[in-house]
Amino acid sequence: MNSTVKNLNFRTVFDAAADAMLLTENTGHIVLANPTAQQLLGYSADEMKGLAIEMLIAPRYRKQYRYYQRLFLNRPVKRSMSVGNELIALNRDGKEILLDISLSPIKTGQQLFILILFTIANRRLDTEDALRSSEERLRLAKQAAGLGIFDYDFKRNIIYWDRQMRKLWGKHSEKTISYEEFVAAIHPEDREARQAAIDKAMDPNSNGEFKAQYRIINPINGVERWISARGRVYFEAGYPHRLIGVTRDVTEQRNIQKKLQVHRNETENILKQQVAACTASAIAHELNQPLAAISAYSEVVLHALQNDSFSADNLKRALEGCVAQAQRAGRSLHELLAFLQKGELMTERSNLTDVIHGALSIVYNDGYGRFHPILHLQQNLPAVQCNRTQIQKVLVNLFRNAIEAMRNIDFPILTITTTVQTVNDKDVAVVIVQDNGPGFDQVVAKRIFEPFFTTKPSGIGMGLSISRALIEDNGGQLWVDSDAKTGAKFHFTLPFGP
Amino acid sequence: MQEPTVFIVDDDAAVRDSLTLMIEQAGMHVQSFENAKTFLNAYQPNFFGCVIIDVKMPGMDGLQLQEELAWRKILLPVIFLTGHGDIPMSVRAIKGGAIDFLTKPVIREKLLICVRAAFTEAKKRLSDATQNREITTCLTKLTRREREVMLLAVQGHSNKEIGSYLGISYRTVEIHKSKIMQKTGANNLLDLARIARESELSE
Numbered sequence: 269m270n271s272t273v274k275n276l277n278f279r280t281v282f283d284a285a286a287d288a289m290l291l292t293e294n295t296g297h298i299v300l301a302n303p304t305a306q307q308l309l310g311y312s313a314d315e316m317k318g319l320a321i322e323m324l325i326a327p328r329y330r331k332q333y334r335y336y337q338r339l340f341l342n343r344p345v346k347r348s349m350s351v352g353n354e355l356i357a358l359n360r361d362g363k364e365i366l367l368d369i370s371l372s373p374i375k376t377g378q379q380l381f382i383l384i385l386f387t388i389a390n391r392r393l394d395t396e397d398a399l400r401s402s403e404e405r406l407r408l409a410k411q412a413a414g415l416g417i418f419d420y421d422f423k424r425n426i427i428y429w430d431r432q433m434r435k436l437w438g439k440h441s442e443k444t445i446s447y448e449e450f451v452a453a454i455h456p457e458d459r460e461a462r463q464a465a466i467d468k469a470m471d472p473n474s475n476g477e478f479k480a481q482y483r484i485i486n487p488i489n490g491v492e493r494w495i496s497a498r499g500r501v502y503f504e505a506g507y508p509h510r511l512i513g514v515t516r517d518v519t520e521q522r523n524i525q526k527k528l529q530v531h532r533n534e535t536e537n538i539l540k541q542q543v544a545a546c547t548a549s550a551i552a553h554e555l556n557q558p559l560a561a562i563s564a565y566s567e568v569v570l571h572a573l574q575n576d577s578f579s580a581d582n583l584k585r586a587l588e589g590c591v592a593q594a595q596r597a598g599r600s601l602h603e604l605l606a607f608l609q610k611g612e613l614m615t616e617r618s619n620l621t622d623v624i625h626g627a628l629s630i631v632y633n634d635g636y637g638r639f640h641p642i643l644h645l646q647q648n649l650p651a652v653q654c655n656r657t658q659i660q661k662v663l664v665n666l667f668r669n670a671i672e673a674m675r676n677i678d679f680p681i682l683t684i685t686t687t688v689q690t691v692n693d694k695d696v697a698v699v700i701v702q703d704n705g706p707g708f709d710q711v712v713a714k715r716i717f718e719p720f721f722t723t724k725p726s727g728i729g730m731g732l733s734i735s736r737a738l739i740e741d742n743g744g745q746l747w748v749d750s751d752a753k754t755g756a757k758f759h760f761t762l763p764f765g766p
Numbered sequence: 767m768q769e770p771t772v773f774i775v776d777d778d779a780a781v782r783d784s785l786t787l788m789i790e791q792a793g794m795h796v797q798s799f800e801n802a803k804t805f806l807n808a809y810q811p812n813f814f815g816c817v818i819i820d821v822k823m824p825g826m827d828g829l830q831l832q833e834e835l836a837w838r839k840i841l842l843p844v845i846f847l848t849g850h851g852d853i854p855m856s857v858r859a860i861k862g863g864a865i866d867f868l869t870k871p872v873i874r875e876k877l878l879i880c881v882r883a884a885f886t887e888a889k890k891r892l893s894d895a896t897q898n899r900e901i902t903t904c905l906t907k908l909t910r911r912e913r914e915v916m917l918l919a920v921q922g923h924s925n926k927e928i929g930s931y932l933g934i935s936y937r938t939v940e941i942h943k944s945k946i947m948q949k950t951g952a953n954n955l956l957d958l959a960r961i962a963r964e965s966e967l968s969e
Contacts (some may be wrong), residue, residue, distance in 0.1 A: 447831065553822075556849045556870050557778045563871030564784035568791050578791055586787055593780050633800065637825065668824075 270576035291625055292343060294380040296321045308388065310360035321384075326356040326364055344380065351392045354389065413516070418499070420447065420511040422470075433515055436495065440490040455492065458482035462497075469501045476501035478511060481518070494522040506739050543719075546730060553599040558593035565589040603657065613741050617651040618659070619766035620686055627663035628684075637671040637680075644685040652697045653765040662735040662746070666701045666758050667729065673705030673756060680704065695764060696744065702757040713748055730743040770815035770885045774798040775805045775831065776847060777823045784820070785872065792878050806834065813842060814892065816865070817886030821848045821855065829855065832862045840915035841891045843884040847872070847896040901961050915942040922968045 277568070282289055284494075288305035292298050301316040309316070309324060325333050340347075348370050357365050365388055372383040410417065416433030420426075425447045434440055437453050452460060458480070462480045469478035478499040485492050499513015565586040572578035572586075606613070630642060667682065674680035686701040708716070715721045719733040732746075739746040739760045749757040774796065776782050782798040795815070799805040800876050801823060817835075821828035821841045831843055843865045848855070856867055865887060866880045908916065911932075918928045925939045932939075952958040 357792050458802055553849060557781060560870035560872060561780035563786040564781070564874070567874040568784070568787045571791060582787060582791070586784070589780060589787075593784075596770070596780070 278609070278763055285385075287387055290316075290321070290384040290386075291374075292321055292382050292384065294382065296337060299381065303384075308359070308365070308386075309357065315360075324357050325356055329356055340371060340382075343382075344375075344382070346373070347371045355386075385534075410514075415513040418497075418511075418513060418515060422508055422510060436484060436486070436493060436517060438486040453484045453487060455483035455485060466511065469499075469511065470660055472506050472508070473505060474501075476503065476508075478513060484706040490645040492519075493517050494519045551601075551604060555597050556605060558600070561593040562590050563596075565593070613655055613658075615653050615655050615742065618656045620649055620652050620699065620762070621645050623654075623656055623659050624663060624684060624686070624699070627660045627667060630664050631667045637675060639671050639674060639680040639682045639732065642683045644683070644687075646686045646688065648687070649686055649697060651765045652762040654744075654762050658738045658742060659762070662697075662738050662760070663701070665731045665735050669704065670701060670703035670744075670756065673707075674703050677705055685762070689761070691761065696761040697764060698759060698761050700757060700759050705755045707753065707755045716748060717746075768814050769795055770888060771795040771797055771813070772815055772881055773805065773813065773817040773842065774819040775800075775802060775817060775823070775828075777801055778820070780849075781870070785877070787793065788874055788877065789881065792881075794881065800836070802828075802831040802834070805831070806838075809840065813840075814888060816843045816845060816881060816888055818845045818847055818868070818881075821846050821859070829858060829862065832859065832864065836862065841888070841895065843891070845880055845884055875881045898964060901950075901964050902948050905961070908946060912942050912946050912949075915927075915939060916946050916958065916962060919943060919955065920962045 282291070282300065282302050285302055285304060288308045289300075289302040290298055290305055291300040298316050298319045298321065301313060302313070303313075306313055306316060307622055311319070322333060323450050355367050355369055359365055367386040368389045369384055369386040372385070374381040374383055409415075410430075410432070414432070416436065417430045418433055419428040421428070426444045427447060427450050428444050429437075431440075434442065435481065437445070437450070439445060439449075454462065459482070462482045465478055465480040468474060478497070478501060481494060481496050483492050484495055494517070495515050496518040497513060497515045499511050501508045501511045503509055568578070569583055569590075572583055608617050624643075648708045669680050671680065674682075681704045682700040683700075683704075685698075685702070687698050687700075688695055689698045690696075712723060717732050717736050719730060721733075736746045739762075743763045744761040746760040747757065749759070772794055774785055776785075776798070777800055777935045779800070782800070784800055797808075799808065802819075803826065805817075819828040819831055824829075827835070828846055828848075832846075835842065835844065844859075844863065845865050846856075846859050846867050846922060847870060848867060849870055855866055859867065865884045868877060905913075914932060915928060918931060923931070925936050925943070929936045929939045946952075947958065950958060950961055952961055
C-alpha cells in the first residue's frame with residue numbers, strides 16, 4: 269500500500285483532481301493546468317501553458333488582482349477557500365464565472381510555485397449580479413429623479429450623505445458631515461421651521477415622518493437652491509435613532525409657483541379694482557343727478573335774491589326741489605350702503621301685480637325699445653313680503669335685458685307670468701319673464717349670473733349678478749331656463765307675507 | 767325773427783325741472799323732454815334755438831340722438847350734459863358737431879354763456895340755410911343754356927372761348943351773361959363764382 273502511494277506522482281494526482289487546479293510561477297504565468305481547469309475555462313492544455321493568470325480575470329478586476337498578487341508574494345502563506353477569496357474569471361468565450369479560490373505556495377529551492385485550486389460559485393454570482401443590477405437601478409433612478417440620500421445619526425450627530433447632496437452643499441469630498449456644518453448651509457430664515465419638522469418627527473408618539481422645504485446657500489458660489497426633504501425617523505427602544513430620507517432640488521418648481529402666484533395676485537387686484545371702480549361709479553351716478561338738480565335750484569334762488577326778480581311761486585318750487593333732491597340723494601346712499609353691507613332689509617307686504625305694472629311703466633317711459641307685453645298674472649295672488657324698490661329694480665333689469673335681446677325680432681313679445689308654486693312644503697310666488705329673442709346656449713346660461721359676465725358690447729355684466737343677490741336677500745331665488753329655442757326664460761320666487 | 771328756445775332732453779325729472787327754472791329765470795324759453803324719442807316725436811321744423819342733451823340716457827343715448835339729428839338734417843346746435851366727462855366720448859361728440867360740454871352739476875354762468883353761444887350759432891345756421899335756399903332758387907330761374915354759360919364763365923373762359931365751345935356767337939354769349947347777372951343779382955364775375963360754388967355745396 270505504501271509503495272503504491274509512493275508510486276503516485278504529483279502529476280497523476282494533479283490530473284486526477286475533481287477540482288480545477290493551476291500551477292503558476294511567481295510571475296503569474298501558468299505552468300500546468302489540470303483537465304478540470306481546462307474544461308472549466310474552456311482552454312486546451314497547450315493554450316493554457318504560459319498564459320498569464322491576469323488574462324483569465326475579468327478586466328475590471330485586474331488591477332485589484334495585481335495588488336493582491338503583490339501582497340501574496342510578499343508573504344506567501346496558504347489561503348484556503350473558506351477565507352473567502354473569490355474572483356471573477358473569464359472563460360475562453362468571454363463569459364464571466366465567479367470562482368472560489370485557494371492559494372498554496374510551493375517552494376522548491378529558489379523557485380516559488382503557486383498552486384491555485386478553484387471551484388465554480390455560479391449561483392452566488394447570479395445573486396450578486398441581481399444585487400448589483402438592483403443597486404445600479406436604484407442609482408440610476410436616484411440620478412434621474414435628482415434625489416439625494418441622507419442618513420442622520422442622532423447619537424453621533426453626523427450625517428451620512430451621497431454625492432448628489434454633497435454637490436448641493438458644495439462639499440464634494442466629505443463622506444460625512446457634522447450636523448452643525450450641515451445646518452450652516454441652510455438659509456437662516458428657514459432653519460427654525462426645518463428644526464421644528466425634525467423635532468416633530470423625533471417625537472416617539474409620532475409616526476416619525478419628516479417633511480420640510482428649505483433653502484440652502486452653496487458656500488462656494490453663493491447660489492441659493494430650494495430643497496424639498498422627506499424622510500422618516502427610526503426609533504430604537506423608544507428613542508429616536510436615525511433619520512433617513514431623500515432630498516430633491518425643487519428650485520425650478522418654486523420659481524414657477526412664485527410666478528403663478530404673482531400672476532394670480534395681479535388678476536385678483538384687477539378684479540378688485542374693477543369692483544371698486546364699478547361701486548364708485550354706481551355711487552357717483554346715484555348722487556350726481558340729485559346734486560346737479562340741487563346745485564341748479566340753489567343758484568336759481570341765489571340769483572333771485574340778488575336781483576329780486578323771480579316770483580314767489582318759482583322760488584318755492586326751487587327750494588322744494590332742493591329738499592326733495594337732497595332727500596333722494598340720502599335715500600340712494602342708504603339703499604346702496606344697505607346693499608353693499610347687507611344691512612337689515614326693509615320689507616313690506618306688496619302686491620306683486622302692482623310692482624310688475626310699475627316696472628313695466630318705467631320700461632315704457634324710458635324709450636328702451638318696442639315690445640308687446642303679454643301678461644298672465646294670477647288673480648287674487650296673496651301679498652308677497654319684499655322690498656318693493658329692489659324687486660322693481662330686478663324686474664326693470666330683466667325687462668330691459670329681454671327687450672335688448674329682441675331688438676332684431678319682427679314681433680317682440682315679452683311674456684310675464686305669475687303663479688304659485690310649492691317649494692319645500694311652502695307656497696311661494698313665482699314670476700316668469702320670457703322673451704322671444706334668440707336665447708342663449710348652455711355655456712352662457714351657466715355663466716350669466718357671474719359678476720362682470722356680459723354678452724353686450726358696452727355692458728359691465730353686473731345687472732344679473734346684482735339681481736340675483738337682491739332676490740336672494742328677499743328670500744327668493746332667481747334662475748334661468750336655457751332651453752333656448754323659445755328665447756330666454758327667467759324665473760324668480762318670493763315668499764308670501766304673513 | 768322767432769324767439770329762440772332751449773330744448774332739454776334728460777331722463778331725470780329733477781335735473782329737467784331745475785335747469786328749466788334756471789333758464790327761464792334768465793328770460794329764455796324752455797321746453798323739456800324725458801327721452802330722445804319724445805323729443806323727436808315733438809320736433810317741428812320751426813324749432814329754433816339749441817338743444818341740451820344728457821349723454822347717458824336709457825334707450826337712445828345722447829350720442830345716438832346727435833347722430834339722429836344730423837341724419838334728419840335738424841340744424842339745432844347741440845350742448846351735451848355729462849355726469850363725468852370721459853375723453854373718448856367727448857371727442858366723438860365734438861366731432862359730431864357739438865357746441866360744448868357741460869359737466870353736472872352745471873354752473874349757471876357757464877350754462878348761460880353756452881346757451882347764448884349756441885343761439886348765435888343757431889342764427890348763423892339759419893341765415894346760411896336761408897341764403898343757400900335763395901341762391902338755389904335764383905339758380906333755378908336760369909335756362910339750361912344760361913347755366914352752361916355760367917359754368918364756363920366762372921371757370922375763367924373768355925366770351926370768345928365760350929362761344930366757340932357752345933357753337934354760338936360772341937354776342938349771344940354776352941347777352942346770356944348779362945341775363946345771368948340780372949337773375950342771380952351778382953355784381954361781378956367773382957360774385958357769380960361764389961354763388962355758383964355755394965349752390966354746389968348746398969346741393
